[in-house]
Amino acid sequence: DAGVTQSPTHLIKTRGQQVTLRCSPKSGHDTVSWYQQALGQGPQFIFQYYEEEERQRGNFPDRFSGHQFPNYSSELNVNALLLGDSALYLCASSSGLRANTEAFFGQGTRLTVV
Protein backbone atom coordinates (compact mmCIF):
# COMPACT_ATOMS: atom_id res chain seq x y z
CA ASP A 1 0.00 0.00 0.00
CA ALA A 2 1.70 3.16 -1.23
CA GLY A 3 1.82 6.04 1.15
CA VAL A 4 1.77 9.68 0.15
CA THR A 5 4.18 10.33 -2.70
CA GLN A 6 5.53 13.69 -3.82
CA SER A 7 7.66 14.70 -6.76
CA PRO A 8 10.22 15.96 -7.31
CA THR A 9 12.17 15.57 -4.06
CA HIS A 10 14.44 18.51 -4.73
CA LEU A 11 14.19 21.48 -7.05
CA ILE A 12 16.26 24.58 -7.71
CA LYS A 13 14.61 27.53 -9.46
CA THR A 14 15.52 31.12 -10.25
CA ARG A 15 13.62 34.13 -8.95
CA GLY A 16 10.66 34.96 -11.15
CA GLN A 17 10.25 31.44 -12.48
CA GLN A 18 7.26 29.20 -12.00
CA VAL A 19 7.22 25.76 -10.37
CA THR A 20 4.81 22.83 -10.19
CA LEU A 21 4.92 20.28 -7.41
CA ARG A 22 2.97 17.02 -7.45
CA CYS A 23 1.35 14.80 -4.84
CA SER A 24 -0.41 11.46 -4.89
CA PRO A 25 -2.41 10.73 -1.73
CA LYS A 26 -2.41 7.54 0.28
CA SER A 27 -4.66 4.81 -1.08
CA GLY A 28 -8.21 5.36 0.13
CA HIS A 29 -7.71 9.06 0.80
CA ASP A 30 -9.46 11.75 -1.20
CA THR A 31 -8.30 14.99 0.41
CA VAL A 32 -4.97 16.70 -0.19
CA SER A 33 -3.61 19.58 1.84
CA TRP A 34 -0.44 21.51 1.07
CA TYR A 35 1.88 23.00 3.66
CA GLN A 36 5.00 25.14 3.49
CA GLN A 37 7.71 24.56 6.07
CA ALA A 38 10.48 27.12 6.31
CA LEU A 39 13.69 26.16 8.07
CA GLY A 40 13.22 25.98 11.83
CA GLN A 41 9.47 26.54 11.61
CA GLY A 42 6.40 24.40 11.80
CA PRO A 43 4.44 23.67 8.63
CA GLN A 44 2.05 26.42 7.50
CA PHE A 45 -1.20 25.56 5.76
CA ILE A 46 -1.42 26.73 2.14
CA PHE A 47 -4.68 25.19 0.91
CA GLN A 48 -6.74 22.03 0.77
CA TYR A 49 -8.42 20.19 -2.11
CA TYR A 50 -11.40 17.89 -1.99
CA GLU A 51 -13.61 16.78 -4.88
CA GLU A 52 -11.37 18.76 -7.23
CA GLU A 53 -12.16 22.06 -5.51
CA GLU A 54 -10.14 24.28 -3.19
CA ARG A 55 -11.98 24.03 0.13
CA GLN A 56 -9.82 25.95 2.56
CA ARG A 57 -7.00 28.41 2.06
CA GLY A 58 -4.38 29.76 4.41
CA ASN A 59 -2.72 33.16 4.35
CA PHE A 60 -0.79 32.76 1.10
CA PRO A 61 -0.85 35.07 -1.94
CA ASP A 62 -2.53 34.24 -5.22
CA ARG A 63 0.86 33.28 -6.65
CA PHE A 64 0.15 29.97 -4.95
CA SER A 65 -2.46 27.96 -6.79
CA GLY A 66 -3.41 24.34 -7.04
CA HIS A 67 -5.41 21.68 -8.71
CA GLN A 68 -6.84 18.29 -7.87
CA PHE A 69 -7.43 15.62 -10.47
CA PRO A 70 -10.20 12.99 -10.60
CA ASN A 71 -7.77 10.38 -9.25
CA TYR A 72 -7.31 12.62 -6.14
CA SER A 73 -3.72 13.54 -6.99
CA SER A 74 -2.87 17.20 -6.71
CA GLU A 75 -0.51 19.87 -7.98
CA LEU A 76 0.80 22.99 -6.28
CA ASN A 77 1.86 25.81 -8.58
CA VAL A 78 3.86 28.81 -7.50
CA ASN A 79 4.33 31.72 -9.91
CA ALA A 80 6.85 34.56 -9.86
CA LEU A 81 9.08 32.79 -7.35
CA LEU A 82 10.68 34.83 -4.59
CA LEU A 83 13.73 33.96 -2.53
CA GLY A 84 11.40 33.64 0.46
CA ASP A 85 9.54 30.79 -1.24
CA SER A 86 12.51 28.54 -0.51
CA ALA A 87 11.15 25.89 1.83
CA LEU A 88 10.08 22.28 2.23
CA TYR A 89 6.67 21.81 0.63
CA LEU A 90 4.62 19.08 2.21
CA CYS A 91 1.56 17.32 0.97
CA ALA A 92 -0.81 15.81 3.54
CA SER A 93 -3.32 13.14 2.66
CA SER A 94 -6.55 12.51 4.56
CA SER A 95 -10.10 11.30 4.12
CA GLY A 96 -12.95 13.78 3.79
CA LEU A 97 -13.16 17.23 5.35
CA ARG A 98 -14.38 16.59 8.86
CA ALA A 99 -12.35 17.39 11.91
CA ASN A 100 -10.74 14.64 14.00
CA THR A 101 -9.18 13.13 10.91
CA GLU A 102 -5.60 11.93 10.78
CA ALA A 103 -3.36 13.30 8.07
CA PHE A 104 -0.26 11.64 6.69
CA PHE A 105 2.57 13.53 5.05
CA GLY A 106 4.60 12.77 1.97
CA GLN A 107 8.37 13.04 2.00
CA GLY A 108 8.20 16.63 0.80
CA THR A 109 9.73 18.66 -1.99
CA ARG A 110 12.69 20.83 -1.07
CA LEU A 111 12.46 23.99 -3.18
CA THR A 112 15.42 26.34 -3.37
CA VAL A 113 14.98 29.68 -5.12
CA VAL A 114 18.20 31.41 -6.14
Place this chain on the structure above:
Amino acid sequence: QKEVEQNSGPLSVPEGAIASLNCTYSDRGSQSFFWYRQYSGKSPELIMFIYSNGDKEDGRFTAQLNKASQYVSLLIRDSQPSDSATYLCAVNPTNTGNQFYFGTGTSLTVIP
Protein backbone atom coordinates in the same frame (compact mmCIF):
# COMPACT_ATOMS: atom_id res chain seq x y z
CA GLN B 1 -5.96 33.95 16.34
CA LYS B 2 -5.27 30.25 16.17
CA GLU B 3 -1.83 29.98 17.72
CA VAL B 4 0.02 26.91 18.84
CA GLU B 5 2.96 27.39 21.17
CA GLN B 6 5.76 25.00 21.95
CA ASN B 7 9.08 25.44 23.68
CA SER B 8 11.67 25.21 20.94
CA GLY B 9 14.19 23.53 23.22
CA PRO B 10 16.54 21.95 22.81
CA LEU B 11 15.41 19.43 25.40
CA SER B 12 18.02 16.88 26.42
CA VAL B 13 17.28 13.74 28.42
CA PRO B 14 19.43 10.71 29.23
CA GLU B 15 18.62 7.39 27.64
CA GLY B 16 15.90 5.56 29.58
CA ALA B 17 14.42 8.72 31.09
CA ILE B 18 10.99 10.24 30.48
CA ALA B 19 10.84 13.10 28.00
CA SER B 20 8.00 15.57 28.47
CA LEU B 21 6.94 17.80 25.58
CA ASN B 22 4.35 20.52 26.01
CA CYS B 23 2.04 22.50 23.78
CA THR B 24 -0.54 25.21 24.38
CA TYR B 25 -3.14 26.49 21.94
CA SER B 26 -5.26 29.60 21.73
CA ASP B 27 -8.50 28.43 20.06
CA ARG B 28 -10.69 27.13 22.87
CA GLY B 29 -12.96 25.29 20.44
CA SER B 30 -10.16 23.17 19.00
CA GLN B 31 -11.27 19.61 18.61
CA SER B 32 -8.33 17.38 17.84
CA PHE B 33 -4.66 17.34 18.60
CA PHE B 34 -1.81 15.55 16.94
CA TRP B 35 1.82 14.88 17.67
CA TYR B 36 4.24 14.46 14.79
CA ARG B 37 7.90 13.50 14.90
CA GLN B 38 10.23 15.01 12.34
CA TYR B 39 13.79 13.88 11.82
CA SER B 40 16.18 16.41 10.35
CA GLY B 41 15.57 16.83 6.63
CA LYS B 42 12.59 14.48 6.65
CA SER B 43 8.82 14.96 6.63
CA PRO B 44 6.61 14.82 9.75
CA GLU B 45 5.53 11.36 10.88
CA LEU B 46 2.30 10.94 12.87
CA ILE B 47 2.92 9.55 16.36
CA MET B 48 -0.38 10.02 18.14
CA PHE B 49 -3.63 11.90 18.15
CA ILE B 50 -6.02 12.71 20.96
CA TYR B 51 -9.54 14.12 20.93
CA SER B 52 -10.83 13.73 24.49
CA ASN B 53 -9.65 15.10 27.81
CA GLY B 54 -7.35 12.78 29.72
CA ASP B 55 -4.57 10.44 28.75
CA LYS B 56 -4.07 8.22 25.74
CA GLU B 57 -1.30 5.66 25.72
CA ASP B 58 0.37 3.96 22.75
CA GLY B 59 3.45 1.93 23.59
CA ARG B 60 6.09 4.23 25.07
CA PHE B 61 4.08 7.33 24.17
CA THR B 62 1.35 9.01 26.22
CA ALA B 63 -0.60 12.03 25.05
CA GLN B 64 -2.35 14.15 27.67
CA LEU B 65 -5.07 16.67 26.91
CA ASN B 66 -6.58 19.31 29.16
CA LYS B 67 -9.05 21.38 27.17
CA ALA B 68 -9.89 23.67 30.10
CA SER B 69 -6.25 24.71 30.32
CA GLN B 70 -5.79 24.53 26.52
CA TYR B 71 -2.80 22.30 27.03
CA VAL B 72 -1.62 19.11 25.38
CA SER B 73 1.51 17.15 26.17
CA LEU B 74 3.45 14.14 24.97
CA LEU B 75 5.38 11.88 27.31
CA ILE B 76 7.99 9.51 25.96
CA ARG B 77 8.93 6.77 28.41
CA ASP B 78 12.22 4.87 28.28
CA SER B 79 13.62 7.41 25.83
CA GLN B 80 15.96 6.03 23.18
CA PRO B 81 18.59 7.80 21.07
CA SER B 82 16.37 7.06 18.06
CA ASP B 83 13.74 9.34 19.63
CA SER B 84 16.04 12.31 19.00
CA ALA B 85 14.05 14.50 16.62
CA THR B 86 11.82 17.57 16.50
CA TYR B 87 8.32 17.01 17.85
CA LEU B 88 5.54 19.04 16.28
CA CYS B 89 2.23 19.72 17.96
CA ALA B 90 -0.66 20.17 15.53
CA VAL B 91 -4.10 21.47 16.42
CA ASN B 92 -7.32 21.27 14.46
CA PRO B 93 -9.19 24.48 15.41
CA THR B 94 -12.89 25.18 15.21
CA ASN B 95 -14.57 25.33 11.81
CA THR B 96 -11.43 24.55 9.85
CA GLY B 97 -12.33 21.06 8.72
CA ASN B 98 -9.17 19.05 8.98
CA GLN B 99 -6.78 21.97 8.55
CA PHE B 100 -3.91 21.88 11.03
CA TYR B 101 -2.11 24.66 12.84
CA PHE B 102 1.39 23.64 13.89
CA GLY B 103 3.72 24.82 16.59
CA THR B 104 7.35 25.50 15.74
CA GLY B 105 8.38 22.19 17.27
CA THR B 106 10.52 21.08 20.22
CA SER B 107 13.93 19.62 19.51
CA LEU B 108 14.61 16.54 21.65
CA THR B 109 18.02 14.95 22.11
CA VAL B 110 18.32 11.64 23.95
CA ILE B 111 21.84 11.20 25.27
CA PRO B 112 23.18 7.62 25.29
